[in-house]
Amino acid sequence: MKGERQLKKVQTKKKNGLFNRFLNVVETAGNKLPHPVTIFILFALLVIVISEISYRAGVKVSFYDAKSKSEQTLSAISLMNAEGLRYMINTAVSNFTSFAPLGTVLVAMLGVGVAEGTGLINAALKRLVLSTPKGLITAVVVFAGVMSNIASDAGYVVLVPLGALVFLGFKRHPIAGLAAAFAGVSGGFSANLLLGTLDPMLAGITNEALNAGGIDATILPTANFYFLFVSTFLITILGTLVTEKIVEPRLGEYRGIDPNESMEVTKEEKRGLVAAGISLLLFIALLLFLTLPQNAILKVEGNLDAFIHDGLVPMIMLFFLIPGLVYGVVSGSIKNDKDVVQAMSKSMATMGGYLVLSFFAAQFIQYFSYTNLGTVLAVSGAEFLKGIGFTGFPLVIAFILVAAFINLFIGSASAKWGIMAPVFVPMLYQLGFTPEFTQLAYRIGDSTTNIISPLMSYFAVIVVFAQKYDEDSGIGTLISTMLPYSLIFLVGWIFLLALWYVLGFPIGPNAFINL
Template sequence: MKSNLNTENNKEVKGFLKNVEKIGNALPHPAMIFIILSLIVIVISEIVAKTGTPVTYYDAKAAKDVTIKAVSLLNAEGLRYIFNSATKNFTGFAPLGTVLVAMLGVGVAEWSGLINTSLKKLLTGVNARLLTAVVVFAGIMSNIASDAGYVVVIPLGAIVFAGAGRNPIAGLAAAFAGVSGGFSANLIIGTLDPLLAGITNEALKSAGINYQIGATANLYFMMASTFLLTFLGTFVTERIVEKNLGPYTGEYVPNNDAITAEENKGLRNAGLALLVFVLVMAFLMVPQNGLLRVVDEKTGKATLDAFMHGGLIPTILLLFLIPGFAYGKTIGKIKSSNDLVSAMTEAMKSMGGYLVLSFFAAQFVSYFSYTNLGIIVSVKGADFLKTIGFTGLPLVIGFILFSAFINLFMGSASAKWAIMAPVFVPMMFRLGLSPELTQVAFRIGDSSTNIITPLMSYFAMIVVFAQKYDKKSGLGTLISTMLPYSITFIIGWTLLMTIWYFLGLPLGPGAFIHM
């Protein structure tokens, strides 16, 4: 009886996801979707600009009240903006440079054979039962390096699964769930922690509240979240996603030949090259007088903030290029500088589809920002929740769901928090809920829906990655594949928050739930 029940449940889940996939794939090409969305924004901007009322909110970054109204794109000034900013929107699209620069290095490592051989070596020593968990965990931990996980861990997840004889789309999904769905979680402090804490403190200051939080305000909870999301991501991958995808029947064939003595020598030389590079970077970064550190004018301390925001991606390029070159040189794949350039060229060829998508995605994101529609949606929604008057745990859960919903319209976590924090942090503080708790609730909702919104900056890139293994993959395929992760993550993460709330556990060092 139990077996029949499970079979029926699996059929229902698979049928539901297939329907989601059909609906999604019935949509036009992603590039056309962004064109349609851009046209919709243009029309709505005109309507709201003529009929809407101004919106006032406290901007924590600017430390002042800001009043805005919708800006129309259907007038002379708007039309000039559409034409005059098109090229700048494209070249200034943040994920574009990140992806292309990192892929230059990754391309060398892949073309030389280093990635395939390394993964082959790794798979021979890793218990197959732990493979999924390792991929999800690696994705979660990658947010230490900000957005680097999108361009490194996700494609590697697909390759690892393919090498193990499993569906590469499932590996891509598991890595994507970890990188993007688990973006806030980690075992150590990442770049997001001080960023959000700074905005929270500005919100408290603006409300005349004499209370400040540190970058470690959510550390304990996020450490526990890392293990929870690893478990949930592994469960969804193996029990739902892989069963729904079925056996892989695509054209991609991993290289399963045995590792030769020459390849082992190449791995050793690549490892030595990597070690030297890491030591050099440590010398430049770790000492207080390290050359990559910049003195903060306010604190007088030398920090790596500028490097983490600008220099990290070129470092990733070298992190792959140097060992990739050493490996290729050892096995004879790279004989001259021409071969090195050929490797980078091949990497760029595979990104042609992403370049096309990026152009139209950049226009849509720019229009949404220029018209102020993203801010208006967020502020109006925040004001609505404020008037409802929720208290205690229902307010926390409601805020998680609201943050998850708003994330479908605004991709930047810091931008959303700069708008929402001045409203919700003081309000929940006066209701006895700590700013640390409010920030955690925001991070749960914000991360959980990253993997199902096409408005997320890297979503188009993930579609391109998936099409490498299944040419028929589209937005619908990816959304239907990732939907079980999103639902499971937000439910499981909220339950963890509920348990934490009732037990009254500290969210971080000296950071408690109630005031």
């Protein structure tokens, strides 16, 4: 927004309260660390050293991986030898170019850049501010974030920065809006009113774990649907309360907004919005035609898996690009093709810092994977929990906490479940818990710590988004801001699961807690 660029930002943070003081310590300590790029370099060096120590100590783990359907024995692999050196040098470019968020963000930003450069986003936000009750906006942002996870990673690219802009339009702190959207998108990853791509993926791994354990049973992708449906409202309520009662008061007042900036929508903007809306509806109709019919063009063998995995990002780009172009032509903000290219170029120029950060973050994450340290940690954690002798619901809580801890080090939900399912599904089955319930407990732990893990693929992206509004923001700022969501989501979800356990409700169609 105009005022954001013109006025110097001034923030004051409230220091009262024990929890706030704790968060301030986390932020201060985190931000006293070097630049995030330097931190990822240091992390990578630390992985190199630990990998050598683990290799020399002969660290290895044996387990059945339900994802690959095979017995595996993995040893820690050192990077401090000739083979490791060759790996680090020869894969540096491919690590960067295959970094999942890189292409997703840059391609989507081409469309977003046009929508922003032509003024469409600004006009749409003004219309939103004038038509939406102020008291509902936080809940709407969190809820939209939760629902976005059905579209794979789209929420990280679209909704998180949009949440910041929405809050800015309401003259509220944009980082609070960013946090609310991020909490919904990532912290609420296992909550939705609809089934997503993760449901059949996890169910398939659970079924393989049952088969490997000699258990004659299978579960359906709908196994956790009832609980996840209700969880959508739980996460929306908790996310709203955390944003308004903890995060926003702690961030203090954001003064990077011109108080005299008019929120009136001009006649040109109104005409542009109407035309953009019509073009967007036509685009959505075309997209539905390409995806919904039984023999739709974008379906492969009757399903949309390939489209969701690979084709959704270009559609997101067009989702913003087409109405952005139409708005620009009708409102007069686009005079020729040069204006369009300039808007795209300006959008790309703002991502320079992200490109640098992505290169080093990608190296660190790939080193961690190559050395098998994440898998060693996951298997060791599973074996530890198996051996401590817990039974009943306390074991379930311990299982959730272990899954949440391991999630800090392994981002992929299916990869972790492939390792943990063969251990915990048969173990909890012998204690009378259904595999559907075990999978549900895992999903709670897997979701709640996404938002505080630097190893989460999109974490670096969110840091860059935050720095747009506070150039001093770093990893410490983001972790301290998101930590209340992580803790309260974890406690709230465990409480809901305990209530469900006591009442004995089904957790999905023909899916129960006890055998």
